[in-house]
Amino acid sequence: MQKQSSYRQSGGCLYLVPTPIGNLEDITLRALRLLKEVDYILAEDTRQTIKLLNHFEITTKLYSFHEHSRQEEVERHIENLAAGQTIALVSDAGMPLINDPGHPLVQAALSRDLLVVGLPGANAALTALITSGLSAERFTYYGFFPRQTKEQQALLALVGEREETAIFYESPYRLKQTLAAMAKVFRLDTPIVVAREISKQYEEYLRGSLEELYAYFQNHTVKGEIVLLVEGLAKARAEDAASISALPLKEQVERVMEEHHLSPKEAIKQVAKTQGLRKQDVYQAYHGE
CATH class of the missing domain: 3.30.950.10 (Tetrapyrrole methylase, C-terminal domain)
Structure with missing residues (x-):
């Protein structure tokens, strides 16, 4: 078990900082403050993040961290955190780690009982x-x-x-x-x-x-x-199945064919499974045998 007190005042910290997904006004005041205060920022694409930093006149050091970053880089950042430095991890847009790199760094920090703090923010x-x-x-x-x-x-x-x-x-x-x-x-x-x-x-x-x-x-x-x-879909499917079940077998097969774009063979199989019947019985009902 691991217990984290996110607002402890001493030691290093890895901040997961959301960035705007479009409108630059979506960034929070807390995010702006931390981006200015941390020792350095890690970004997936520094070319994108520098535009944000320049807009808000943030001069914090910026380094690249992406899915191809080597384990040695992860370890170097972890040692910096252990030494008391603060780091902000950002994605190109939105919440870090959501379809973006960063998980190995977070896991490594947590394994060393280092502080990881996520900020709320923009998410598409x-x-x-x-x-x-x-x-x-x-x-x-x-x-x-x-x-x-x-x-x-x-x-x-x-x-x-x-x-x-x-x-x-x-x-x-x-x-x-x-x-x-x-x-x-x-x-x-x-x-x-x-x-x-x-x-x-x-x-x-x-x-x-x-x-x-x-x-x-x-x-x-x-x-x-x-x-x-x-x-x-499950609720609608259940309601649909109930309404179909009230129909004669032939009409059930026709309805399933129409709504699910199935062949007669596939529809017969599905109706038989739904109704708990033998395929032969449904086949005979459909073909009038």
């Missing part, structure tokens, strides 16, 4: 969630949508069994493909939100059904950083 996923209109009571953040088909299928199957809102980051160049993958698995009336360029000049939210947004992006290009949100 949460900002999109509270503005989306979808339920924000429970949610799961999945990071970037996977590129490999098998990984996509596994993730979509998982999301389909959950009740909470799902949040993804996505590239504007892959959004169409991602929506197409979802349309093969999810109900087409599933509420979807595409948020882009959050906190920037061209911030935009597109809200609608999966079918509507999929159709929209067939004829429209999109630019900027994307947050994709999907309403929880």
